[in-house]
Amino acid sequence: MAAVVAAELPERSRLLLVDGMAILFRAYFATAYGGSVRRTSAGLPVNAVHGFVRYFMDAIRKFEPTHVACCWDLGSGTFRSEEFSLYKANRPDAPDDLIPQFDLVKEVVASFGVPNIGAPGYEADDCIGTLARLHGQEHEVFVLTGDHDLLQLVDERISVIIMKKGHGNYMLYTPDSLMEERGLTPPQIIDVKGLMGDASDNYPGVKGIGEKTAMKLVQEYGSIDEILANLDGISKTIRAKIEADLDMLHLSRRLATIHCEAPVLLAMNDCCWAVDRHAVERKFEELEFRSLISLIS
Structure with a gap:
């Protein structure tokens, strides 16, 4: 652009x-x-x-x-x-x-x-x-x-x-333009950061989930809340990572907001x-x- x-x-x-x-x-x-x-x-x-x-x-x-x-x-x-x-x-x-x-x-x-x-x-x-x-x-x-x-x-x-x-x-x-470039709404910027964390700000998000996976999850389900409501439909590997780090997921989302x-x-x-x-x-x-x-x- x-x-x-x-x-x-x-x-x-x-x-x-x-x-x-x-x-x-x-x-x-x-x-x-x-x-x-x-x-x-x-x-x-x-x-x-x-x-x-x-x-x-x-x-x-x-x-x-x-x-x-x-x-x-x-x-x-x-x-x-x-x-x-x-x-x-x-x-x-x-x-x-x-x-x-x-x-x-x-x-x-x-x-x-x-x-x-x-x-x-x-x-x-x-x-x-x-x-x-x-x-x-x-x-x-x-x-x-x-x-x-x-x-x-x-x-x-x-x-x-x-x-x-x-x-x-x-x-x-x-x-x-944000949707065109990233395929995200403004609130979804927060949810992606909640999942992947932010190395610059030093909060981890969910261990083992990087930007690519975070983007895919948020684009597919719309938000962290919807991801958590539909964990049964997510692969066992990713589900296990999220369930093991639920507290940090919620904390990271608050820190990103x-x-x-x-x-x-x-x-x-x-x-x-x-x-x-x-x-x-x-x-x-x-x-x-x-x-x-x-x-x-």
């Missing part, structure tokens, strides 16, 4: 919800793999923030939102890690030269007049899901991310923009895309991002 350009989008009020940490990490590793990290003349690392701005502004140009907000993980434990202590426990610590950029990128986002949103005990995904459901009732919502877990949010008013390899490449997911009732609010009047060029220029000058000033002209 071809990359989406702004001209293909309808002219209506649209809210862009940005998965801040996903884009920041993408920007960091896209520029740090060669071992050279961009720094200011004072030695402050800024490569991830610089890359973030480029990704961010490219998406603004392509999708032309009328309103923008950026959601963040807060770096503390969440209700998922309380329920399953190994949740994301396999992830390495952030690189030392990325850590100071966590606060810095939020300062840059704020200079654009864009709200930074997060909630203790919840992930950015939960904040995005909550705001998407809230504002999707009256506005068109786009979610910008590299995280395929967010595809479960897709509906007639919520589209998910997945950043692809290479700068400026996107896949825009709607219910139709985005919580759309996080304690966050966003007034549309507070996130209008109306950039104060001088405020952004001041921040860019501070960070020695002079080459990026043309992006806001």
Whole structure:
């Protein structure tokens, strides 16, 4: 499917919800793999923030939102890690030269007049899901991310923009395009993850069931609940695996589910895309991002 350009989008009020940490990490590793990290003349690392701005502004140009907000993980434990202590426990610590950029990128986002949103005990995904459901009732919502877990949010008013390899490449997911590409409805994204688990988030699903089998089961039966209601019709080998791991199946499905009732609010009047060029220029000058000033002209 071809990359989406702004001209293909309808002219209506649209809210862009940005998965801040996903884009920041993408920007960091896209520029740090060669071992050279961009720094200011004072030695402050800024490569991830610089890359973030480029990704961010490219998406603004392509999708032309009328309103923008950026959601963040807060770096503390969440209700998922309380329920399953190994949740994301396999992830390495952030690189030392990325850590100071966590606060810095939020300062840059704020200079654009864009709200930074997060909630203790919840992930950015939960904040995005909550705001998407809230504002999707009256506005068109786009979610910008590299995280395929967010595809479960897709509906007639919520589209998910997945950043692809290479700068400026996107896949825009709607219910139709998700079904066309994967043969799944948005809720079935959760059920597939419940069965197969998620190595990145470090929850196992059902031992011995991989993506291919999980997809086949969900497509055939529709949901985990229907699979469990029809175990007699499933092969003895797969049935035995599911029955041996029922508790973990239910836990994995809960861990995979985005919580759309996080304690966050966003007034549309507070996130209008109306950039104060001088405020952004001041921040860019501070960070020695002079080459990026043309992006806001």
